[in-house]
Amino acid sequence: MSQPTTSEEGTTTTVITATTHLTLPAHPVPLSYDQLNPKSKPVEFFGPIGTAGISVIAPLFTYIFFYTCNDAVGCTPTTVSGWKYAWETVGYFPSEAGYLWEWKSFAVYLAWYAYCIACWKFLPGDKVQGNLLRDGTRKPYKMNGFNTLLLTLGLSLGVLLNPGGIQLFTWLHDHWVPLVSSSLVMATFQALWVYGYSYYNKELLSLGGNSGNFFYDFFMGRPLNPHPPFFSSFDIKTFNEVRPGMILWLILNISCACEQYVRLGTITDSMWVVILFEGWYTADCLIQEHTILNQMDITTDGFGYMLSMGDLTWVPFTYGLQARYLAFNPVTMGPIWASVVVAILLAGNYIFRAANNEKGNFRAGKNPKKLEFMTTERGTKLLTSGWWGRSRHPNYFGDWLMALGWCLPTGFKTPLTYYYIIYFVILLVHRQMRDDEACRKKYGKDWDKYCEIVPWKIIPYVY
Numbered sequence: 001m002s003q004p005t006t007s008e009e010g011t012t013t014t015v016i017t018a019t020t021h022l023t024l025p026a027h028p029v030p031l032s033y034d035q036l037n038p039k040s041k042p043v044e045f046f047g048p049i050g051t052a053g054i055s056v057i058a059p060l061f062t063y064i065f066f067y068t069c070n071d072a073v074g075c076t077p078t079t080v081s082g083w084k085y086a087w088e089t090v091g092y093f094p095s096e097a098g099y100l101w102e103w104k105s106f107a108v109y110l111a112w113y114a115y116c117i118a119c120w121k122f123l124p125g126d127k128v129q130g131n132l133l134r135d136g137t138r139k140p141y142k143m144n145g146f147n148t149l150l151l152t153l154g155l156s157l158g159v160l161l162n163p164g165g166i167q168l169f170t171w172l173h174d175h176w177v178p179l180v181s182s183s184l185v186m187a188t189f190q191a192l193w194v195y196g197y198s199y200y201n202k203e204l205l206s207l208g209g210n211s212g213n214f215f216y217d218f219f220m221g222r223p224l225n226p227h228p229p230f231f232s233s234f235d236i237k238t239f240n241e242v243r244p245g246m247i248l249w250l251i252l253n254i255s256c257a258c259e260q261y262v263r264l265g266t267i268t269d270s271m272w273v274v275i276l277f278e279g280w281y282t283a284d285c286l287i288q289e290h291t292i293l294n295q296m297d298i299t300t301d302g303f304g305y306m307l308s309m310g311d312l313t314w315v316p317f318t319y320g321l322q323a324r325y326l327a328f329n330p331v332t333m334g335p336i337w338a339s340v341v342v343a344i345l346l347a348g349n350y351i352f353r354a355a356n357n358e359k360g361n362f363r364a365g366k367n368p369k370k371l372e373f374m375t376t377e378r379g380t381k382l383l384t385s386g387w388w389g390r391s392r393h394p395n396y397f398g399d400w401l402m403a404l405g406w407c408l409p410t411g412f413k414t415p416l417t418y419y420y421i422i423y424f425v426i427l428l429v430h431r432q433m434r435d436d437e438a439c440r441k442k443y444g445k446d447w448d449k450y451c452e453i454v455p456w457k458i459i460p461y462v463y
Contacts, residue, residue, distance in 0.1 A: 001178075013048075024253075029049070031135070033202055036134060036135055036205075037204065037205040037210055038207070038210070039210055039211065039212065040206075040207055040208050040210045040211050042137065042213050042216040044208060044220060044434075044463065045220075047216065048213045048215045048216040051215055051216050051218075051219035051220065051306075051371065052215040052219070054219065054220050054306075055215070055218070055305055055309075058309060058314065059184050059309055059313060060354070061318070062180050062184075062313055062314065062317050062318055063090070063177065063180065064178055065318055065321055065416070065419070066097075066098065066180070067086050067087075067089055067090050067093075067098065068086050068178055068416065069321065069324070069325060069414070069416050069417075070089075070093075070097070070098065070328070071328035071329075072094055072095075072098075073085055073086045073089065073091065075325055075329065075413070075414040075416055075417070076414045076416045077099060084210040093177070095174065096174055096175055096178070097174050097175060097176045097177060097179060098176070098177050099175075099178050100177060100178070100181060101178055101181050101259065102175065102178035103421050103446070104175075104178075105175045105178035105179050105182050105183070106178070106181075106182040108179070108182075109179055109182035109183060109186065110182070110186075112244065112248065113186060113244050116148065116239075116243045116244045116247070117234075117239075119144070119147070119148040119151060119152075119243075120142060120148070120239060120243070121394075122381075123144045123147045123148060123151065124144060124147065125143050125144025125145075125147060126142075126143045126144075126290070127140055127141070127142060127143075128140070128141045128142075128143050128290050128293065128294050128344065129141075130298075131293060131294065131298075131299055133204060133224075133225075134204070135204055139225055139235060140233060141235065141238060141290075141293065142233070143289045143290050145243055145247075145286040145289045146283070146286040146287050146289065146391075146428070147244050148243060148247065148286070149247055149250075149282065149283060149286050150281025152247055152251065156169070156251065156254060160258070166258045166261055166262060167258075167262055168264060169254065169255050169258040170255055170258045170259045171255070172252055172255035173252070173255040173259045173324070173327060174255050174259075174349065175259070176317070176324070179317070180313060180317045183245075183312045183313040183316070183317065184309065184312075184313050186312055187305065187308040187309040187311075187312045187313050188305070188308075188309070190240075190303075190308045190312075191218060191221075191303075191304050191305040191308045191309070192218070194221075194222070194223050194226040194236065194303055194304070195214075195217065195218050195221070195222050195223075195304065197226065197229075198222045198223040198226065201229075203223050203224070203226065204222070204223070204224045204225065205222055205223060205224055205302065206221055206222065206223070206224045206300065206301060206303075207300070208220055208221045208301065208302065209221045209223075209301075209302035209304060210222060217253060217302075217304065218304055218305055219303070219304050219305045219306050220239075220302055220304050220306060221301055221303040221304030221305075221306060221307060222302055222304065223302055223303055224237075224302055224303070225238075225303070225334075226236060226303050234461030236303060237297075237298065237303035237307060238292065238293070240307065240308065240311040240312060241292055241297060241298065241307075241311055242285055242286060242289055242292060244311070244312060245311045245312050245313075245314075245315040245316045246282050246286070246315060246316075247282065247284060247286075248316040249278070249282060249315055249316040249319050249320055250275075250278065250279050250282045252316055252317070252320045252323070252324075253274065253275045253278055253279065253320050253323040254275060256271075256275075256320065256323035256324050256327040257271050257272075257275050257323065257327070259327040259328075260326060260327045260328075260330060263327070263328070263330075264330060264342045268326065268330045268331060268332050268333075268355045269332060269333050269334075269338050269409075270326055270330070270331040270332065270333050270338075270409035270410065270411075271323065271326045271327075271330070272408075273333070273338060273341055273342065273345075273405075273409045274322050274323050274326065274409050275323060275403070276405060277342075277345045277349075277406065278319070278320075278322075278323075278406055279400060279403065280349070281349070284349070284353065284451040288356065288462060290440065291356060291360055294359075294360075294363060296431065296434065296435065296438075297429075300438065309318070312348055318419070318420070318423075319420065321416070321417060321419065321420065322406055322407060322410050322420070323414075325408060325410050325414075325417050326409070329410075329413070331409060331410060331411045333409060337435065339411075341405050341408045341409055342402060342405075344401055344405040344408070345401070345402055345405035345406075347398075347401055347454065348397075348398045348399070348400070348401025348402035348403075348404075348405060349398065350398070350403060351387065351394060351395070351397055351398035351401065352395050352398025352399055352402065353398070354387055355386075355387040355388065355394040355395040355398060356395050358371065358383065358386045358387055358388060359383070359388065359395075362381070369386055371383055371384075371385045371386045371387035371388070371389075372384050372389070373385075374446075374448040374449070374453065375451060376443050377443075377444075377446055378442070378443065378446075381445070382446075382450050384450070384454060388454070389453075389454055390454075390456065391454065391456040391457060391458055391459065391460045391461065392432070392435075392454050392456065392457055392458070393428070393432050393435070393457060393458045394449070394458075394460070395457050396428040396431075396432060396458045397458050397460070399424060399428060400421065400424060400425065400428070400459075401457075403420050403421040403424045404421050406420060406421075407420055407421050428458065431460075432457055432458060436457070
């Protein structure tokens, strides 16, 4: 459309306005359930046989770590008679700490889990939108895990400051195995329930746990974001990731420190290093709770036995092995060795947090350090400087340093207390391989170009 106008000087100017009409469908055709949830191939962890094996072996090791490392048999028996005695204590342990089952412990564990849910429900917290799901929706999340931790520590301090409170707090240490069994019952129940319920409510499934093989899908997790009936805002997977298990890990460590105090009348420097730095790791995780929404556990993996057992049993009852060992086998490091260990822990924590902050800021559209990046054909940007220019997973390197720092205070009398660093090396190398495979599928030749720019996988200039 053109319209003549006259300027003040008497000249005529023609203004041309172009109008374009674009017709779009009012309601785009949604994808069907089968299109949103294609069948997957059971290839991870050597398929159904591997996942079935891990489902048995992993929880079994939580018991092995106790029965081969305790005040009755020592830690890692070194003689045939020692191993025989360790085997004989299974089911016949001289104290309640090694009882396979106890209903009181089960009631305590259920009360703990219910308490964590009540904190999620009633404590204040920020509302955060999750990542865009492939069905075009985003799940809302309530982030108040740090408030839950503060309340829990406050209640714990109230118990400890009362007369006899320290002895009372050793109850958790003294009921270790029945609490392990209780957590396994909860983890197994949840994995079975979400697996069965996913066939009923037609929820969004994970792309890696929909093979049709029970053993594989039960372990990997069939549903992506399962929730109880009528409580769609309660994401079981995200809740379990950092609350019941992570906070219980710290509380169990405090219980072990109380046990050491009851036995010695003091708390050694090694125990202080373990509970303070593992406690800081827990607090830091909950302060930055929103960052878990970008982790593979949340964005990609389904919720099954791998995550339920890992979150509820493996984390609190195996990550705390160092504190439990120090409770009955105290180690005094001295100022020089303690300073070395603390330096390793601080370095690991700095790398871990600095790397995650760079990634978090960049994904939020911020770039305060003016980091360099490359743009892929998909339009996604990949960092190529800062910590993410040094390696493709620098946060894993920080994790390894912290894991080593947690193990060193136990000394060198037994290799068992170093299981954590060995486990974390295997875990994060496997996760790095899964990450790289997923990114190669996602970015294609752009990922090969990125790997040329950032060749190191985890440890800069080493691996």
